[in-house]
Amino acid sequence: MDLVYLVAGMALVTFSIRYVLLALSGRVRLSAAMQRALAYVPPTVLTAIIVPAALIPNGETLNFSWTNPYLIGALLTVLIGRLSRNLLATIAGGMLLFVSYQWLLHRGIF
Amino acid sequence: MKEQATLTNTMAPNSRKTEFFKGVRDTLPLAIGAVPFGIIFGTLSGSAGLPAAAAIGMSVFVFAGASQFIALGLVAAGTTWPMIVLTTFIVNFRHLLYTATLLPHLQRLSGRWQALLAFGLTDETFAVAVGRWQSTDASPHKKWYQLGSMLFMYTNWNLCTLAGLTAGRLLADIGGWGLDFAMIAAFIGMVLPYLKDRPNICAVVAAGISALLFHGLPHKLGLIAATLIGIGTGVMVETLAKRDTGATAPTAGAERREIDPWI
Numbered sequence: 001m002d003l004v005y006l007v008a009g010m011a012l013v014t015f016s017i018r019y020v021l022l023a024l025s026g027r028v029r030l031s032a033a034m035q036r037a038l039a040y041v042p043p044t045v046l047t048a049i050i051v052p053a054a055l056i057p058n059g060e061t062l063n064f065s066w067t068n069p070y071l072i073g074a075l076l077t078v079l080i081g082r083l084s085r086n087l088l089a090t091i092a093g094g095m096l097l098f099v100s101y102q103w104l105l106h107r108g109i110f
Numbered sequence: 111m112k113e114q115a116t117l118t119n120t121m122a123p124n125s126r127k128t129e130f131f132k133g134v135r136d137t138l139p140l141a142i143g144a145v146p147f148g149i150i151f152g153t154l155s156g157s158a159g160l161p162a163a164a165a166i167g168m169s170v171f172v173f174a175g176a177s178q179f180i181a182l183g184l185v186a187a188g189t190t191w192p193m194i195v196l197t198t199f200i201v202n203f204r205h206l207l208y209t210a211t212l213l214p215h216l217q218r219l220s221g222r223w224q225a226l227l228a229f230g231l232t233d234e235t236f237a238v239a240v241g242r243w244q245s246t247d248a249s250p251h252k253k254w255y256q257l258g259s260m261l262f263m264y265t266n267w268n269l270c271t272l273a274g275l276t277a278g279r280l281l282a283d284i285g286g287w288g289l290d291f292a293m294i295a296a297f298i299g300m301v302l303p304y305l306k307d308r309p310n311i312c313a314v315v316a317a318g319i320s321a322l323l324f325h326g327l328p329h330k331l332g333l334i335a336a337t338l339i340g341i342g343t344g345v346m347v348e349t350l351a352k353r354d355t356g357a358t359a360p361t362a363g364a365e366r367r368e369i370d371p372w373i
Contacts, residue, residue: 003164009195011171014202019228021209041204043304044317044340046297051318077295081302094295
């Protein structure tokens with residue numbers, strides 16, 4: 001693993017994505033179809049990260065049960081988000097419920 | 111229209127300093143939300159096998175939370191650096207949408223300002239700055255608002271990375287503190303506002319199922335596959351819906367969906 005290449009490469013691609021349209025400003029226009037497709041990028045990337053993190057917490061086996069605190073925590077976080085419609089409340093409430101649920105599991109309450 | 115013009119003329123425009131600190135203040139809730147991310151990024155980098163210098167380097171030069179987290183996971187799994195850079199490209203591709211949205215406003219700035227603001231165009235700063243750029247008052251200093259937002263996020267992110275690298279590593283079993291759930295909770299909070307129409311819901315469901323199905327693919331290619339399938343599903347459902355309702359309506363297609371992120 002060459003760490004200098006890793007950090008430089010990540011920095012370069014990230015900055016390029018954020019800057020390229022400004023550099024080409026006026027010369028290149030994103031087509032309507034391209035813009036429509038791009039609008040789906042944020043929710044799909046984030047979901048593709050969340051779902052395996054919650055359902056495959058050990059990185060290998062699917063854990064679809066109530067003894068998986070990441071899954072239960074994620075479902076409770078969705079619920080808080082739906083009710084509060086506030087980002088900070090969703091993160092804080094979700095983490096609090098996750099920690100509480102994990103603690104209950106460790107104590108063998110269930 | 112005329113009334114508004116008079117109003118802007120009679121009021122002194124916000125000074126650079128006022129704009130700057132307004133940007134800082136409006137970013138505060140999102141910066142607080144990023145604190146657990148930054149701390150856990152610094153804390154977990156050690157166990158992922160990433161030296162402190164590389165973790166700091168990422169926060170200083172890359173400055174993109176989600177991709178930094180994913181890079182940690184990939185480093186821990188022994189992934190080669192070109193694959194991690196490719197994954198970073200896919201994960202951060204969403205930022206192209208942000209520049210596209212701000213393009214009409216940023217186009218007028220000097221090259222130096224454009225490069226500076228582009229470097230700091232995170233999810234959080236975009237969410238805050240887009241509202242300022244699109245507000246109707248004609249302040250000539252709106253760029254200072256975005257600069258305030260990005261410098262606050264940047265300072266906060268790097269301080270939290272340092273806190274994780276130092277204090278965080280002293281705490282045993284940080285996982286038990288629920289910090290490793292922070293990213294899941296924050297991303298859920300960021301996805302929910304999108305789930306307002308059928309194409310987005312279908313896109314997200316397809317991406318989620320695909321991410322599970324393709325999880326076993328090497329080099330985290332499953333993430334890329336799931337994202338592409340999600341985008342394809344969204345576009346397809348949107349096209350079908352338009353065909354059903356009669357796509358001849360003049361606004362269909364031309365209209366960009368506005369997502370208002372919760373702050």
